[in-house]
Amino acid sequence: MKYAIVEITGKQFLVDLNKYIKVEMHLKKWSPSNSILFNRVLCVNDNGTILLGKPYLKNVVIRTTTINYFKGRKSIIYKMKPKKKTRIKKGYRPPISLLKVNTITLTK
Template sequence: MKYAIVEISGKQFWIETGKYYDLNRIPVELGKKILLTRILLLNNNDELLVGKPYISNVTIKGKILKHLRSHKSIVYKMRPKKKTRKKQGHRQELTRVLIEDININ
């Protein structure tokens, strides 16, 4: 099984080929290709490569499928005994990326 652990927008993701992932909004048009280069770890059929901090000779190709918004999360702030309340909703902007290939140069 071939997989990689990649750093994208401050988070770490376990990436496999043929699957899609929802990442923070990437300002790229639909259908365009992106290249991920911040690979922390690569497992290529039980051959383990660990970066210090990144692996330089590995690239991951992905394709932008769509832009979407996550489910609404409620942010509620209240100060007790002061009669102040603030209820606010938040929906994170996301981009769905299909991982096409993991290349080792």
């Protein structure tokens, strides 16, 4: 079993081959078959051989393709100042990209 821990947009994800991950990432020129490479890999397990980076591995690349792009669940921000009749209600829906992991490549 081959898996890796990769850092995408400041968050760490456990990534398996041929699995899907949801990433809070805005792809401006989105098309269903864009290929994206990630090289900020922290750890790789290659059939029992574990490689750790300091902090990243230099010879590992993860290739993904975009499957879908949508907006996430709305979070509501409500601010209120007491005794001032000031109330602000704002909402935010984060952009989410669904990615499929194609390959985890180790180059030497």
